[in-house]
Amino acid sequence: MAHTGAKPSPIEPVVEEGRAAPGASLAARVRRVKARPLPQHLAIIMDGNGRWAKRRGWPRTEGHRHGLKAAERLVEFVGRELEIPYLTLYAFSTENWARPRHEVEFLFALLRDFLRQKLDRLHEHEIRLRVLGELDGLPAALRREVERAVRETRRYERFHLSIALNYGGRQEILQAVRRIVDDKLRGRLNGEPLDERLFRRYLYTAELPDPDLLIRTGGEERLSNFLLWQVAYTELWVTETLWPDFTPEELLDALEDYQQRERRFGRVLDP
C-alpha cells in the first residue's frame, strides 16, 4: 500500500495471522511488527539501480544517485522506527570493478560525498559505521572519509550500520585463512583449536551477529558473493522491485513474511 503521510485512522484494520490488512497505516504496521520478534541483523543486496535509470532513459549513474536516497530512507526507518540494531548494505563488490570506469568513479565519489556530508547525522543518531571489505584498493579520498567516519563513530552502540565496499565473500574467507596461518606460524594462537568461533574472529564481520534476514531487490535469486559464511542460516527474501523504488512499506512486507517463518537451524522443533 502507498503511504500517504495521512494520520493513522483511530480505527485500525483487523489483522489476520500477523499480517497487516490492506490499508493499515504505516505507524500501525510498525507497531505490529515490533510486537513480534524482529531480525537483529538485516542485510540488503540493493540491486536494480541501473535498470531503474534505463527505464527512464537516464544514465545508470542517475540510478545510483536515487539508490543512495533510497538507502538513506531505509537507514532512518530501520534505525529510528524499527530499532533493528544491525543493518548491512552491499554497496560495491570486488566484481563491480569490471563496470565502465566512469560508473565506478561515480559510485566512489557518491559514497565519499555521502560520508563527508552525513558524518554529523551519524553522530547525532549515535550510529556506528563499519566498512566490510578491502580498503586498500579504494581511491585515497574515499578511504580517508571511510577511516574518519569509522574512527569517530566507534564508541556508538545504539545502531550498527555496515557498508560492504570492495567486498567479496570468497576474498573475505581467503584473507581470514591467510591471517590465521600467519598468526599460527608466529605462535599467536596459543594452541587454540581452529573451530568456527576462532574463524569468525578473522572475518570482516567479527563483531557482528550473522544476518537473520537477507533482502535482495531487483528480482535476481542469487547471493552474488555476499556474506557467504555468515548467511548459512539466514532467511532470504527477494523482490522484483528495483532498489530506488524500495520503500519502508515493502520492508514491512518482508518483515511480516519473516515473522511467519519457523527458523529451525537444521533441527526438528517438534520431534
Ligand code: FPP
Ligand atoms: C546495484 O545496481 C547497486 C549497486 C552497484 C550499489 C550502489 C548502491 C548505492 C549507490 C547506494 C549505496 C548507499 C549506501 C548508503 C551504501 P545495479 O547497477 O547493479 O543495477 P542493475 O542490476 O539494474 O544493473
